[in-house]
Amino acid sequence: MTTQPRRVLVVDDLADWRTTLRGVLADKGYHVDVAASSEQALQTLESAAYDVALIDMRLEDGDEDNKEGLALARKIRIRWPKVRIVIVTGYGVTDDIRQAREPDAAGQILAEEFVPKSDIASLLKTVQRLLP
Numbered sequence: 613m614t615t616q617p618r619r620v621l622v623v624d625d626l627a628d629w630r631t632t633l634r635g636v637l638a639d640k641g642y643h644v645d646v647a648a649s650s651e652q653a654l655q656t657l658e659s660a661a662y663d664v665a666l667i668d669m670r671l672e673d674g675d676e677d678n679k680e681g682l683a684l685a686r687k688i689r690i691r692w693p694k695v696r697i698v699i700v701t702g703y704g705v706t707d708d709i710r711q712a713r714e715p716d717a718a719g720q721i722l723a724e725e726f727v728p729k730s731d732i733a734s735l736l737k738t739v740q741r742l743l744p
Contacts, residue, residue, distance in 0.1 A: 617643040619660060619744040622651040623684065624668040624700070629729070633666065634653050636732060637739065650684040657688065663743050666735070667723075669701040685722050695724065696742045702729040 620642045622633045630646040637644045644658070647653035650671060657665075665688055669678040685697050724742060727735045 617641055618664070618742075619643045619645070620739060621656060621662045621665045621695075622646045623648075623650070623671070623681065625649065625664060625671045625719055626668075627715060632732070632736070635727075640653060640736065640740070641687045642739070642743070647704055649703070650680055653684055654687065657695070659690055662692070664696045664698060666698045666700050666739070668729070669699050682722070689722055693720075696724050698725045698727055698735070698742070699723040700727050700729050700735065726728065 613695060615649060618641075619635050620714075622630055622637075622644060624630050624633070625648055627648070630648065634644045634646055645656055645662075647656050649693065651728075653667075667681045667685055667688075668697070669681040671677060671684070671694055679700075725738045727738055
């Protein structure tokens with residue numbers, strides 16, 4: 613019996629970053645799809661089951677107050693609760709990330725991990741840990 617590769621969805625507004633992550637993860641045997649926006653990510657999630665979603669916290673790079681990635685993570689957590697969520701950001705640790713890692717009233721956390729965008733090695737280790 614052959615095992616299907618684990619599926620990872622990368623959501624980021626930067627095309628270079630999507631391409632880089634797709635290549636790194638595919639080299640490790642994961643099936644990787646990418647989305648450039650929340651809307652595209654939700655459409656992609658409708659079409660296939662994913663094990664992990666790597667979501668950029670700010671899906672509009674020019675807007676430093678943008679937290680669209682966190683809003684997307686909340687939608688995914690509600691609709692697809694088994695998808696493991698990793699928030700990726702090029703910015704420092706924020707209160708938003710801390711809150712995303714704390715359990716809500718039902719005991720669920722929004723994001724399993726926070727990984728700096730600049731640390732691809734840690735990102736890969738996180739995915740490997742979440743998908744043994």
